[in-house]
Amino acid sequence: MRKITGSILLALSSIFFLSACSSSGxxxxxxxxxxxxxxxxxxxxxxxxxxxxxxxxxxxxxxxxxxxxxxxxxxxxxxxxxxxYKLEDSASGLANIDRFIRLNPTHGDIDYVYYMRGLVNMQADSYLFHTMIGLDRSDRDPSNAIAAFRDFETLIRTYPDSRYAADAQKRMRMLKNRMAEFSLRVAEYYITMEAWVAAANRAQLVLETYPDTPSTELALEIMIQSYRELGQETMTDHALQVLKATYPENRLARNN
Missing domain, CATH: 1.20.58 (Methane Monooxygenase Hydroxylase; Chain G, domain 1)
Structure with missing residues (x-):
C-alpha cells in the first residue's frame, strides 16, 4: 500500500476544512x-x-x-x-449611528446614541497596540478625536441631564489633552524646520484653545525659543513672565 504524501494530506485536509466551513455557513x-x-x-x-x-x-x-x-x-x-463598537468596527458603527439619528431623532435613547458616537470616534482615534508598548503617537491625525469631542459636546449641550453627561465631560478633558499634544507635535516639527513664526503661532494656539491642559508649559517654552530666534525681545519677555508665574519650577523660569 502506497504511503500518502504530505502534499496529498494537505490537499485532503483543505477539502475537509472548506467543506466544514461551507456546512457551517x-x-x-x-x-x-x-x-x-x-x-x-x-x-x-x-x-x-x-x-x-x-x-x-x-x-x-x-x-x-x-x-x-x-x-x-x-x-x-x-x-x-x-x-x-465591541468589534472595533468603527466604520459600521458610525454608519449605523448616523442612520439611527436620521431615522429616530426624538427617540428616548437618542442621548445614548450620541454618547456611543463619541465612544466610537474615540475608539477610531486610539491605537491600542501603541498604548500597550508605550509608543507615543500623539502626532497622528486627530480628526476622529475632534469628532468625538464634538459628539460629547452635543450630548452635554442638548441633553445636560443625561446619565451619560458626566462621563462625556471626563472624556472631553482627555480629548482636549490629546488635541493639545497634537498641536505641540506640529510646533516641534516647525522648530526642526526653523520655521519660527509657525512654531510660535502653533504654540500660541495651544495656550488660547487648550489653556487648562498639561501642554501649556511646553507651549510657553516653544514660544520663548521661537521669539528669541526671531529677535522679538518684548514677546520673549512676556512669554517668560507668564511661564514664571504659571510654572515657577520650570528650568527656563528658574534660569532666566
Whole structure:
C-alpha cells in the first residue's frame, strides 16, 4: 500500500476544512431562514451576553434587513451599534449611528446614541497596540478625536441631564489633552524646520484653545525659543513672565 504524501494530506485536509466551513455557513443560513424574529433576537442577545459579538452582529443585521418594522426594530439597531463598537468596527458603527439619528431623532435613547458616537470616534482615534508598548503617537491625525469631542459636546449641550453627561465631560478633558499634544507635535516639527513664526503661532494656539491642559508649559517654552530666534525681545519677555508665574519650577523660569 502506497504511503500518502504530505502534499496529498494537505490537499485532503483543505477539502475537509472548506467543506466544514461551507456546512457551517449553510447551517447558520438555515437557522436565520427558519427561526422566528423573536427567536432570532433572543439568539442575538444570548450571543452578546456570551461575548460573541460577531455572531450577534450577523443575526442583528439579518433581523434589521428582513424585519425592518418588527417588534424590536429600534432595539435591534441599538444593539447593533453596541456590537460593532465591541468589534472595533468603527466604520459600521458610525454608519449605523448616523442612520439611527436620521431615522429616530426624538427617540428616548437618542442621548445614548450620541454618547456611543463619541465612544466610537474615540475608539477610531486610539491605537491600542501603541498604548500597550508605550509608543507615543500623539502626532497622528486627530480628526476622529475632534469628532468625538464634538459628539460629547452635543450630548452635554442638548441633553445636560443625561446619565451619560458626566462621563462625556471626563472624556472631553482627555480629548482636549490629546488635541493639545497634537498641536505641540506640529510646533516641534516647525522648530526642526526653523520655521519660527509657525512654531510660535502653533504654540500660541495651544495656550488660547487648550489653556487648562498639561501642554501649556511646553507651549510657553516653544514660544520663548521661537521669539528669541526671531529677535522679538518684548514677546520673549512676556512669554517668560507668564511661564514664571504659571510654572515657577520650570528650568527656563528658574534660569532666566
Amino acid at each position: 449553510d447551517d447558520d443560513q438555515y437557522q436565520l431562514n427558519t427561526r422566528s424574529p423573536e427567536a432570532l433576537y433572543n439568539d442575538a442577545r444570548s450571543a452578546m451576553e456570551m461575548g460573541n459579538f460577531s455572531k450577534a452582529a450577523d443575526i442583528l443585521e439579518a433581523l434589521d434587513s428582513r424585519y425592518p418594522f418588527g417588534a424590536h426594530k429600534t432595539q435591534v439597531q441599538l444593539d447593533l451599534i453596541f456590537a460593532y
